[in-house]
Amino acid sequence: MSVPVEFVIFGVTLSGVAVFHRHTLAVALSGLAAVIACKLIFGDFFGQPGLLGLWFHLLEEWVILANLFALLVGFAVLSRHFEESHVPHLMPRILPDDWKGGFTLLALVFVLSAFLDNIAAALIGATVAGTVYRHRVHIGFLAAIVAASNAGGAGSVVGDTTTTMMWLEGVSPLEVMHAYVASVAAFFVFAIPAARAQQRHSPIERHPDPQIHIDWARLIIVVLILVSAIAANIHANTLPPDQAGDFPYIGATVIGVILLVTPWRRPDWKVVPAAVTGSVFLLSLVLMASMMPVDELPPATAVSTFGLGVVSSVFDNIPLTKLALEQGGYDWGALAYAVGFGGSMIWFGSSAGVAVSNLVPEAKSVGQWLRQGWYVAVGYVVGFIVLIALLGWNPQVPGQG
Numbered sequence: 526m527s528v529p530v531e532f533v534i535f536g537v538t539l540s541g542v543a544v545f546h547r548h549t550l551a552v553a554l555s556g557l558a559a560v561i562a563c564k565l566i567f568g569d570f571f572g573q574p575g576l577l578g579l580w581f582h583l584l585e586e587w588v589i590l591a592n593l594f595a596l597l598v599g600f601a602v603l604s605r606h607f608e609e610s611h612v613p614h615l616m617p618r619i620l621p622d623d624w625k626g627g628f629t630l631l632a633l634v635f636v637l638s639a640f641l642d643n644i645a646a647a648l649i650g651a652t653v654a655g656t657v658y659r660h661r662v663h664i665g666f667l668a669a670i671v672a673a674s675n676a677g678g679a680g681s682v683v684g685d686t687t688t689t690m691m692w693l694e695g696v697s698p699l700e701v702m703h704a705y706v707a708s709v710a711a712f713f714v715f716a717i718p719a720a721r722a723q724q725r726h727s728p729i730e731r732h733p734d735p736q737i738h739i740d741w742a743r744l745i746i747v748v749l750i751l752v753s754a755i756a757a758n759i760h761a762n763t764l765p766p767d768q769a770g771d772f773p774y775i776g777a778t779v780i781g782v783i784l785l786v787t788p789w790r791r792p793d794w795k796v797v798p799a800a801v802t803g804s805v806f807l808l809s810l811v812l813m814a815s816m817m818p819v820d821e822l823p824p825a826t827a828v829s830t831f832g833l834g835v836v837s838s839v840f841d842n843i844p845l846t847k848l849a850l851e852q853g854g855y856d857w858g859a860l861a862y863a864v865g866f867g868g869s870m871i872w873f874g875s876s877a878g879v880a881v882s883n884l885v886p887e888a889k890s891v892g893q894w895l896r897q898g899w900y901v902a903v904g905y906v907v908g909f910i911v912l913i914a915l916l917g918w919n920p921q922v923p924g925q926g
Contacts, residue, residue, distance in 0.1 A: 529818045530567075534559045538813065539839050542873060543891040549873070550802055553809035560813050570816070586815050588773050589843055592686075593811065594804045595776025596644050596754075597880055601800035602783055603750050604648040604884070605793040610743035613656035617730045620657060626729040627666060627720030630654060631673045635712055638677030638684050641751055642758075642775070643865075647674035647877035651884050654723075661727035667888050668898025669719030671878045672869035676708035676908075679865035680858065683758050686876070687846040688861050692762050693769050694850045696857050700921050703858040703912070704865070711866060711908030715900040722897070746786050753782045803883035807876060814841035825854035827918045831909050833860070834867030838874035842867070854920045859912060870902045871895070 538556025542549050561579065564570055570578030607613070620626035630653060638646035650670040654662045678684025680702045682692035688701050757778035761769045783792060822845070823829040833845055842864035849855055849864075868875030872882050872894045882888040895902070 530563055531560055531817055534563065535813055535817060535840075538810075542810075546889045546891065549889060550806045550809075553806050553813075557809045557813050560816055564816065568818075582816065586812060588770055589686075590808050590811065592773040592776040593876055594808060595773060595780050596642060597804040597807065597876065597883075598797060598800045599750070599776065599779035599783055600642070600645045600648050600880065601796045601883060602792045602794075603645065603747055603779075604652045605796050606743045606750075606790070607649055607747045608652050608656070609793065610740045610747060611737050612739060612744060613653045614737045615739070616653050616657050617732065620729060622729060622731050624717075624720045624724040626657070627654075627723045628716050630657070631669055631712070631716045631720065634670055634673040635677035635708075638674040639681040640683065640755065642683075642754060643674040643678040643685050643875075643877045644880045645751060645754070646677065647671050647881050648884065650674065651881045655884070657730045658723065658727045659730060662885060663719075663723045663726040663897060664888055664890075664893045665897035665900070666719050666723035666726075667881055667885055668869065668872070668878075668894055668901050669715050671872075671875060671881055672715055672866065672898075672901045672904065673712065674877045675866045675869045675875055676712055676862075679708050679862045680705035682762070683755060685861070685865045687842050687864050689758060689762065690843070690846050691850065691857055691861065696850075696921070700857045701861040703916055704862040706915055707859070707862040707908035707912035708866065709908075710911040711904035714904035714907045715898075718900045719898070740790075742790050746790055749786065750779055750782050753778050799883050799886075800880075803879050807873065807879045810873065811841045811843060815844045817844070819844070819848060822848050822852055825849070825852065825856075825920060827856070827859065827913050830855065830859050830863050834863030834905060834909065835870075837864045837867040838870040842875070856919050857921055858916075859909070859918065862908065862912065866905055866908065870905060 534556055538552060541552035541556070545552055565575060565579065570582040573581055620629050630650060634646050634650035637649060647670055650673065651662070651667065654666065654670060675685070678688065682688045682698045682701060691701060692698060754775055757774045761774040822833070833849070837845055845864055849860055869878065871891055872878045872888055888894065
C-alpha cells in the first residue's frame, strides 16, 4: 500500500523535532509549509482544492487553535503570577521532607487537573517544583508532572480539551469518569519512581524562608483567572454544539481577565515571548495533524483504542478525538484515558507537555524525556490493562450514556 506524501512529511517533521530539539519551531513551521504546499499543488483540503480549500479548513480549525494559543500564553502569565505570590515558597511547610514530598506534589497536580484545565495544573505543578527543588528539576519528574495533569483530567469533562469535546457531542460526564480507574493505577506506577528520582537528583527544600509573605493580590488574581476559565468552559457546554464551537470562549476569557486585572498587579510580560514561541510550535503540529488524509479510524475495540493512545504521543489527540466521535462505538472512558494520557509519553505529545517545556527548555528532548521518564509509558500500559481487566470494554453512543 502506498503511503500518502502528507504522512511522509509529517513523519519527517516529527523526526526533525526529536533530533533538532533546539530548533523545534523552525522544523515544525517548515513541515507545516511543506504539507500546505503539497496540498495546494497536488491535492486538496478534504475535497476542496486550492486556496479556497485552505481557507475553509482554517475556518473549521480556528476556534481550537485560538483556544490553545490563548490558554498556553495566558496560563504562562498565570504561572508567573502564582510564583510571585510566594505561595510556592511556602510549600515546604506542607510537603513532606523526603521523596513523599514529590509524590504529594504530583498528587496535588492530579487532583487540580480534575477541576482546572490540564495546562494550568501542569504549569502550577512545575512552578512549585522549580521552587521547592531550587530549579534543579529532574526531566523525569517534569514528565511525571505532565502525566499527572493529563491523568487527572482524563476522567473529567472540564479537565481536558478531548473530554470537553466529548461532552459537547453529547457524551455524558458519567461515561468518561471510569477513566480514573486507569489514571489512578497509572499514577502509582509513575509517581513513586519519579518522586524518588527527583529526591536523589535534588532533595526537596526543608525550611522555607521565614521572611516570605504571601502577595494576596496576586493569589486572588490566580484564583480569579482559574475560576473564570472553569465558568467559561461550563458556559460553552450549555450552548448548542454549533454555537459552542463558534468562539474560543475559554481562551478569550483567560486573556480578558488577565488584561482586566493588569492595573491591579502588572503581569511579568517577559514570559510571553517564550510562551508564544511554544504555542506556535504546538499549533503548527496540531494544524498539520488536522490536514492528514485520515478519513476514518480502525474499528473501535480495546486494542485499537490502546493504539490510539500510543499514536497520540506524536499525533495530536484533537483530530483523533474528532474522528472517534464521528465514528462512534467507543468506550468513552477508555478513549479519554488513552488519548488524554497517551500524549504524556513525549514532551510535545500534549499541550501540557509543551507548556511545561516552555518553562524548562532542557525538557525539549525526546531522548531525555523517554530515558528519564520511562515510567510514564509503563504507567500508560498498566493503567489501560487495569481498566479493561476490571471494567471490560463498554462502548456507548454519544447522547445515550
